[in-house]
Amino acid sequence: MNKDNSRAIIRNAVEITRPTWTGFDERWDNSEKVFISRAYDQMGFDDWIFVYFLEKHNIYSIEKIGRILDNLEFERKYNRKLAGSLEAPLYEEMEKGTYGSEGKSFYKSVKEFNGRKGAAYYKLLWYMLVTCNYLKENYNASFSNYIKTQYANYKGLDYISDNKFLEISSQEWEDFKQEHKPWTELYGVGINVFDYIVGDIIELKFVTESYKLDAANERFLKITGIIPKNEMNHENVKKYLLSFDLPYTLREINKGLYTYASELGKDKYGYCRTPQKCKDCSVNDICEKNF
Known part of the structure; x- marks a missing residue:
């Protein structure tokens, strides 16, 4: 053509x-909820609808979702027998209260969700649980802290402020992504979804070239x-x-x-x-x- x-x-x-x-615009100070609602909005799963149920059951935060796997020894890799349905052991234990009030709330959210699920629904929920636990344990349950730390490490800095990070140019951001691949620690997230997570945060100057x-x-x-x-x-x-x-x-x-x-x-x-x-x-x- x-x-x-x-x-x-x-x-x-x-x-x-x-x-x-x-x-579609989002704000930097809401980046934790933006992460939860977008990171697993893929493969037919309407994550952006699912989060309404997380909010209804008072668990719409990286901190709260991240606590669920605290007392479970687990491999990051998805295990369908463990977590592949509401009748699987993980969800049965959530319903019983083995994983605390957060586990019960997550179970209720999964059970009540009425959007598109897609074939990878339970796998994506597992990715969410694992990644929120990882962010809680290593980055103070903060996606913004994670992404700033990744950029600071790439630049050889001990720390970067919000103001400095928000001013990064599109070219600096593209170089960072190409050389550092900052999505690799976010289980189940690739370059496409990583761009999508940050793409509508209006304070970020570099997102104009995200896709x-x-x-x-x-x-x-x-x-x-x-x-x-x-x-x-x-x-x-x-x-x-x-x-x-x-x-x-x-x-x-x-x-x-x-x-x-x-x-x-x-x-x-x-x-x-x-x-x-x-x-x-x-x-x-x-x-x-x-x-």
């Missing part, structure tokens, strides 16, 4: 969905024909989208394409989800429609 058509298709998606994606290549973005780019499936990887997509010199940050494009093509936005937008809905799209005459 030529660049003029690609540019027009992307601009249409970002502009139409602007009223929705501008509401999560999720299923909705892949769907949009494949169906429109903007990027071939065999070239669809995180770095290729970033470079290609930046080459259009559009009047948006990369993160704004990311949010716009997600909203346009995601399951979440299918009622209001969803133009790339079915051939029938595609007919209502104002740029369908220049789209390849690869359904």
Whole structure:
């Protein structure tokens, strides 16, 4: 597809969905809850809905979730027999109170959750439990402390203040990610999700170039024909989208394409989800429609 058509298709998606994606903003002082709600929002699990149940049962914090595994000797690797269902030993013991009030609350949250679970639901919950325990034990139950410590270690510093960290440039952040891979200690989190966790924290200057290549973005780019499936990887997509010199940050494009093509936005937008809905799209005459 030529660049003029690609540019027009992307601009249409970002502009139409602007009223929705501008509401995704988060604050740095809420980064602990942002981490819990986003780190495992992957593989069909609506983590962002699950946290409402954590909040209902007063366990929406890294500190509280992190306490659950305190008295369990465990391997980080997911064990389906131990934690693969509500009838598995881990959850049965939570229900009994073996893992304290936090365990009971987590069990209730899992039982009552009524969003999309996906095939990896219990595996992702295990990742959440393990990582919150790790952050509690090593970083004062603080994602912001974790990420600042990782950056300070990378720069050879003993400490970095919030103010200094918030001023990091996009290039400094990209170098840090490429050389240090700061997501490796966060069990179950890769580069895509790591970018997504911090991507909407408005005080962070460097997030303008963050990008999560999720299923909705892949769907949009494949169906429109903007990027071939065999070239669809995180770095290729970033470079290609930046080459259009559009009047948006990369993160704004990311949010716009997600909203346009995601399951979440299918009622209001969803133009790339079915051939029938595609007919209502104002740029369908220049789209390849690869359904």
